[in-house]
Amino acid sequence: MKQKILFILLTSLFTQLYSQVNTIDFQLSLGPTLSVPKTSELTNSNVSGSPEIKSSINIGVFILPSINYFISEKSSIDFGVGYYLDRFSIEDKIGYVTHKGNRNIHQIQTPINFNFHFGNDKSYQFGIGAFAIFTVAAKEKGDSNVDSSRIDFIDPSDPLVYNNISIGYEKDIKDNYNSVSFGTYLQLKKSISFSASKKGFILLKINQYINAIKNNDTDSDLSQYVEFKNEKEPMTVNLGVGLIL
Template sequence: MKQKILLIFMIGFLTQIYSQDKKTEIQLSLGPTFSIPKTSELANTNVDGSPEIKSSVHIGAYILPSVNYSLNEKSSLDFGIGFYLDRFSIENKIGPVTNKGNRSISQIQTPINFNFHFGQDNSYQLGIGGFASFLLSAKEKGDTITDFSQLDIFNPNDPNFNNNATISYDNNLKDNYNSVGVGAFVQLKKSISFSTDKKGFILLRINQYFNSIKNNDADSNQFIEFKNEKEPTTINLGIGIIL
């Protein structure tokens, strides 16, 4: 609820700035997000199976109202607040047990960046900046698959033996993440014309998260000592309009 109130307040604030200063442009962009696949070792352990987690591409989405403030003909600042849904396909393996599912992380982000304008009519903008992210939810749905052939307690020659058992799961992972995270990004914008009096842009942004995933709490009764997952990197593609 607090994040939604913050989003409404920020949109109103940006609109007020625009009404007072014609050097600013209100922009609205939206589009898909894509994760970059990574593999993380999850533990320092002697447990068989070398625990690890793999992430692969899955499509999310974002919507970002923002302000572009012109400093001069060659530079500008962007700042805004928007909603992001990052999604990852996950494979988490520990010994004979494999979890395969899709993870969805929704958050509010507040990006700010400096742009350098170049090209014909300064129609290109190369930007670099950072953002704070405020977690709304983190969930994972999928299947847990146990390969009993890797366990010595079962006889694979038994006619009643079944190699695999599958159980569906739906987990809330919000406690595994910091409520507030930070990141950095680079982006490229290209101005386009929708009509004679309406302009827009296409956008490519690469985000690298920092401090977004917490350590799992170590449990002295467990055989496995968990470590952090690798921080996610995402690519945002988008199309925007200048209001």
């Protein structure tokens, strides 16, 4: 009798585990990450000339292994841990100096979101979620252009003066970013079939960073002139293709 009860219990347990496994998809997605242009006016500064930071579109890359857990036919949860390289083209104007370069921000991200399934065959998923960011490295490389004609103590008629002096620079800017920060995003997925046995998806995701940039970088040489809290938080767009494993 005890053996029958034990057999029934084990059968029920394995049946339940098997049904749960069938509600989980292991996924791998990758693609480009595109930065969204923004202009930050550094109003809280002692530098004349309307200091500002402009970002323009640049292309990075991401790769994200994740799990898609089906709650019901119309809803699911995504969770993953992935690598993201966000790249931003930057034009940073401070006084008579303009820095033009590229920022490369290497991160580990842990996104999680809730999906609503819709469409005739439920092949579309609209997701709302959030992610934690762990900054691994951040570097900026470019040229500093000095407009010497705006420097009062230099005679612009001096033949030794060049109105546009360009100096290359490369610096580690990891300290400008919080080591751990957060963000929110919207995501749209469309299921597709690569073959009779291989299924996948394409996705579009819009990410808004929160508290990624340090508000007050008191260790910076520029902290006496510019309060970095006026730089807007970045936004990126991910375009990707994924495979259901």
